[in-house]
Amino acid sequence: MNEYNANRKEYDPRMHSAEHILNQTMVRMFNCGRAFSAHIEKKKSKCDYHFERNISPDEIFRIEKKVNEIITSDLPVRESLLNREEAEKLVSLEKLPGHAGEMVRLITIGDYDICPCSGMHASSTKEIGEFKIISTDWANGVLRIRFRIRQQEEK
Numbered sequence: 001m002n003e004y005n006a007n008r009k010e011y012d013p014r015m016h017s018a019e020h021i022l023n024q025t026m027v028r029m030f031n032c033g034r035a036f037s038a039h040i041e042k043k044k045s046k047c048d049y050h051f052e053r054n055i056s057p058d059e060i061f062r063i064e065k066k067v068n069e070i071i072t073s074d075l076p077v078r079e080s081l082l083n084r085e086e087a088e089k090l091v092s093l094e095k096l097p098g099h100a101g102e103m104v105r106l107i108t109i110g111d112y113d114i115c116p117c118s119g120m121h122a123s124s125t126k127e128i129g130e131f132k133i134i135s136t137d138w139a140n141g142v143l144r145i146r147f148r149i150r151q152q153e154e155k
């Protein structure tokens, strides 16, 4: 959860918000887990998934289409603080260290995604810009997706 602090200079809340949407899209489309590792930077980012194969150009197209559909829907990105027991009813806290009673910060993206996160986010998905997958590769059970977003100032 704190990995985002490591490269704060390059940190981009919009890129990171796109990561949330990509993760939920991967979960819905392939029934895989969210990325177990991510490197999020302003210019380009990458997410790694436990996966049994590479994905096809058609699948890449479908992922981009779905992520951009969520972005252009202008869904609100909201945070809420719940105690651990309440939070566990909504999301898995397996990867979060901590103890009962502690407050957990949950980030929701409209009704599309909910996940515990301590990072900074866009306030609505429209701010993110157009999502584009640069490339994917697969080795040893790990699918890596590299992506960028086309932001307003580039238009």
Ligand SMILES: [Zn+2]
Pocket: 016, 017, 020, 107, 117, 118, 119, 120, 121
């Ligand atoms: Zn986040």
